[in-house]
Amino acid sequence: MRLPLLALLARGPAHGYELKQDLEQLLGSAYPQPNVGQIYVTLGRLEKSGLIEGEEVEQSSRPNKKIYHLTDAGREALRAWFEEPEDEPRVRDEFFMKLALAPQTGLADQIALINKQRRRYLNTMRNLSKLAAAEDRDNRIAHLLIEGAMLHLQADLDWLERCQEELEELE
Amino acid sequence: MSESPTPLLRAEGLVKTHHGEGAPARAVRGVDLSVVRGEFVAVTGPSGAGKSTLLHLLGGLQRPDSGSLWLDGERTDAYTEARWAVERRKRIGIVFQFFNLVSNLSVADNVELPALLAGVTPRQARAEREELLSELGLAGKERSLPGELSGGEQQRVALARALVNHPPLLLADEPAGSLDSKGTREVMRLLSRFHQRGQTIVLVTHDARLASAADRVISFFDGRIVDDAELDGTPPRRTGISGVLELKD
Numbered sequence: 001m002r003l004p005l006l007a008l009l010a011r012g013p014a015h016g017y018e019l020k021q022d023l024e025q026l027l028g029s030a031y032p033q034p035n036v037g038q039i040y041v042t043l044g045r046l047e048k049s050g051l052i053e054g055e056e057v058e059q060s061s062r063p064n065k066k067i068y069h070l071t072d073a074g075r076e077a078l079r080a081w082f083e084e085p086e087d088e089p090r091v092r093d094e095f096f097m098k099l100a101l102a103p104q105t106g107l108a109d110q111i112a113l114i115n116k117q118r119r120r121y122l123n124t125m126r127n128l129s130k131l132a133a134a135e136d137r138d139n140r141i142a143h144l145l146i147e148g149a150m151l152h153l154q155a156d157l158d159w160l161e162r163c164q165e166e167l168e169e170l171e
Numbered sequence: 172m173s174e175s176p177t178p179l180l181r182a183e184g185l186v187k188t189h190h191g192e193g194a195p196a197r198a199v200r201g202v203d204l205s206v207v208r209g210e211f212v213a214v215t216g217p218s219g220a221g222k223s224t225l226l227h228l229l230g231g232l233q234r235p236d237s238g239s240l241w242l243d244g245e246r247t248d249a250y251t252e253a254r255w256a257v258e259r260r261k262r263i264g265i266v267f268q269f270f271n272l273v274s275n276l277s278v279a280d281n282v283e284l285p286a287l288l289a290g291v292t293p294r295q296a297r298a299e300r301e302e303l304l305s306e307l308g309l310a311g312k313e314r315s316l317p318g319e320l321s322g323g324e325q326q327r328v329a330l331a332r333a334l335v336n337h338p339p340l341l342l343a344d345e346p347a348g349s350l351d352s353k354g355t356r357e358v359m360r361l362l363s364r365f366h367q368r369g370q371t372i373v374l375v376t377h378d379a380r381l382a383s384a385a386d387r388v389i390s391f392f393d394g395r396i397v398d399d400a401e402l403d404g405t406p407p408r409r410t411g412i413s414g415v416l417e418l419k420d
Contacts, residue, residue: 168392
């Protein structure tokens with residue numbers, strides 16, 4: 001959450017609630033929405049580490065609000081974020097460990113493990129399809145997020161299929 | 172599974188072996204399957220697992236070496252080719268990966284033909300065709316030849332043709348197999364829509380995205396059913412969907 005908030009502040013100063021709304025609008029309903037408390041906590045931490053600065057603004061009929069802006073250090077942190085490519089997803093996979101170790105334990109069957117995992121993925125896939133159908137057609141970013149998740153799941157399902165092919169042959 | 176209503180489709184002990192060059196390929200090795208009215212069942216598995224052969228058996232396009240098949244409670248073992256052809260016009264609609272449209276007939280004629288063959292009046296065939304094509308977003312394409320349409324459009328014509336006689340059962344064999352991802356989404360949306368209106372569908376696909384539109388997914392490996400799962404669509408706890416979509420801290 002830290003860097004997305006910094007990125008939103010790179011445009012110009014904003015207060016916490018504005019940032020929440022911007023994030024929601026950008027990512028659509030697909031992305032699990034951060035609650036406003038989470039955002040305020042993160043902003044507090046960013047301020048403490050000197051990446052943003054807050055300024056109290058008086059409001060006539062409401063409590064003061066704090067408007068944040070990016071510091072030079074914050075801008076630098078953001079630049080470094082964009083600079084670095086991200087880790088590959090799923091380099092460590094707990095399911096793989098279960099599959100590899102199951103036969104030695106006598107406690108679980110590999111094919112049963114695969115079937116259980118597949119059901120889980122298929123249910124998630126179904127939910128993603130529903131989300132995609134419900135999401136505003138024009139929100140491209142939100143659709144790309146959902147599509148990315150679906151393609152990852154598809155790859156995982158393909159891999160489960162490969163596992164099953166290999167392991168069924170051994171039976 | 173409870174068998175209280177007569178299943179629309181029931182198979183017992185289906186076996187089919189292909190004898191080509193080389194060793195005989197045991198495509199379907201003893202399949203029991205029951206599909207009730209209104210169900211949307213996807214059969215998934217790797218290519219070569221025998222899923223298409225299974226679908227062909229269910230639609231009478233191929234005959235099993237052994238085993239039996241019931242359509243709406245009626246045993247089909249003694250059906251002749253001609254009888255199956257009638258069933259495929261009236262009770263079973265089929266869409267294929269490569270559409271199988273008649274290339275020198277217009278879109279309108281492709282859709283109307285099975286209705287006319289089923290004995291519907293030309294006027295009614297036209298009315299059905301108009302309704303389906305507009306429903307499928309193909310109004311204005313009636314006079315086109317299939318070759319003038321995109322893959323996605325051709326598949327929609329094929330869907331209209333399959334549904335023109337309101338068959339209780341729709342069989343779909345890799346319907347998005349030759350489509351791009353936009354075409355795939357379109358097919359998925361349409362199958363879901365017809366299913367919501369009560370259409371019973373059996374879909375064969377290797378595409379998990381497409382399969383997830385179904386409410387029951389059968390995993391098919393090496394000629395056998397290895398898993399048969401109802402998708403309930405309830406998000407599991409914290410992981411599942413939100414975990415998949417979560418951007419990292």
